[in-house]
Amino acid sequence: MEVKKIGVIGAGQMGNGIAHVMAVAGYDVVINDVNQTALDGAMSAIQKNLARQASRGKISEEDMNAALARITPTLALPDIGATDLVIEAATERETIKQAIFEDLQPHLQPHTILTSNTSSISITRLASRTDRPERFMGFHFMNPVPVMQLVELIRGIATDEETFTACQTVVERLGKTAASAEDFPAFIVNRILMPMINEAVYTLYEGVGSVKSIDESMKLGANHPMGPLELADFIGLDTCLAIMNVLHDGLADTKYRPCPLLTKYVEAGWLGRKTQRGFYDYRGETPVPTR
Ligand SMILES: CC(=O)CC(=O)SCCNC(=O)CCNC(=O)[C@H](O)C(C)(C)COP(=O)(O)OP(=O)(O)OC[C@H]1O[C@@H](n2cnc3c(N)ncnc32)[C@H](O)[C@@H]1OP(=O)(O)O
Numbered sequence: 001m002e003v004k005k006i007g008v009i010g011a012g013q014m015g016n017g018i019a020h021v022m023a024v025a026g027y028d029v030v031i032n033d034v035n036q037t038a039l040d041g042a043m044s045a046i047q048k049n050l051a052r053q054a055s056r057g058k059i060s061e062e063d064m065n066a067a068l069a070r071i072t073p074t075l076a077l078p079d080i081g082a083t084d085l086v087i088e089a090a091t092e093r094e095t096i097k098q099a100i101f102e103d104l105q106p107h108l109q110p111h112t113i114l115t116s117n118t119s120s121i122s123i124t125r126l127a128s129r130t131d132r133p134e135r136f137m138g139f140h141f142m143n144p145v146p147v148m149q150l151v152e153l154i155r156g157i158a159t160d161e162e163t164f165t166a167c168q169t170v171v172e173r174l175g176k177t178a179a180s181a182e183d184f185p186a187f188i189v190n191r192i193l194m195p196m197i198n199e200a201v202y203t204l205y206e207g208v209g210s211v212k213s214i215d216e217s218m219k220l221g222a223n224h225p226m227g228p229l230e231l232a233d234f235i236g237l238d239t240c241l242a243i244m245n246v247l248h249d250g251l252a253d254t255k256y257r258p259c260p261l262l263t264k265y266v267e268a269g270w271l272g273r274k275t276q277r278g279f280y281d282y283r284g285e286t287p288v289p290t291r
């Protein structure tokens with residue numbers, strides 16, 4: 001089956017990045033969100049990021065305009081039904097994702113492949129609530145989508161080979177690299193990365209280091225491009241906490257216990273860059289550590 005038209009649900013930082021790379025690769029894209037502000041924000045982020053790529057000679061001005069013209073934003077979920085491949089990239093909460101797939105189902109074409117960009121949630125469980133578990137899988141991009149090379153592809157227990165091959169072909173057309181991961185909590189990247197981030201928050205919580213010293217240590221001492229707390233803010237602290245909870249619940253091991261300080265930041269609504277405050281305060285000219 002050839003994928004030509006792609007539906008993206010959720011126009012947050014991941015949804016806009018996914019729409020961006022799909023449109024540059026020549027796919028027609030319909031992007032949906034529940035609020036107009038998110039859709040407007042996504043379209044302006046895509047425009048800004050495409051312009052940055054054009055100014056650095058990565059794409060031509062003509063390709064930039066053609067990519068923008070291929071993206072249709074919509075508040076109406078049924079508009080996603082006429083696509084060949086759906087990538088759900090809404091908030092990392094299972095009830096939200098389940099409700100989306102349930103609402104979408106009556107509008108889908110029989111051949112449409114459903115995927116989720118979830119960072120951690122069971123693909124098998126999400127698939128089991130749809131009418132097409134064999135045409136359902138995990139399609140997990142990394143942030144920022146236009147820059148990061150990897151896409152994790154996760155088969156649920158029922159995913160068929162045709163579905164996997166169709167998704168693999170899309171990843172190849174994007175010029176990215178697919179890694180196949182089994183369907184266990186948080187798959188590969190987040191199974192390894194998120195406990196490190198959580199440990200960095202414990203290091204802060206226990207007073208072993210400050211925000212600045214923890215981030216500087218991992219940047220200069222381990223050559224990470226971003227410190228773990230800066231990266232947590234970049235990912236979103238709500239998403240980090242949700243992933244830790246999936247690991248903790250799914251693997252029933254206390255080593256995945258979310259740090260209480262991470263919970264406190266999320267309770268405060270300090271979710272990182274997307275709310276202008278997290279382990280750093282982004283409201284001024286330069287980020288200022290909050291601890
Ligand atoms: C939570 C999950 O489920 C899974 C995950 O995603 S985990 C998170 C994975 N991501 C990471 O670990 C990211 C770690 N950080 C990094 O790799 C780097 O800090 C970074 C790539 C984000 C930025 O790199 P930098 O060198 O500090 O910044 P900068 O020079 O501005 O950007 C590097 C390049 O990326 C491009 N870029 C950065 N953000 C971009 C965006 N949103 N869109 C398009 N291009 C972008 C820049 O244009 C620049 O391109 P050139 O090389 O052509 O100049």
Ligand SMILES: NC(=O)C1=CN([C@@H]2O[C@H](COP(=O)(O)OP(=O)(O)OC[C@H]3O[C@@H](n4cnc5c(N)ncnc54)[C@H](OP(=O)(O)O)[C@@H]3O)[C@@H](O)[C@H]2O)C=CC1
Nearest residue numbers: 010011012013014033034038089090091092118119143235
């Ligand atoms: N952040 C990251 O680094 C990565 C995240 N992911 C995964 O991608 C997904 C999205 O994450 P991210 O983009 O960071 O999150 P964001 O919070 O930036 O965006 C989520 C978007 O989904 C919208 N949304 C909520 N409910 C619905 C709905 N019912 N229908 C349509 N849209 C809805 C939200 O709207 P509103 O704000 O109004 O609630 C928001 O605009 C999550 O599953 C996450 O785990 C995967 C890889 C990396």
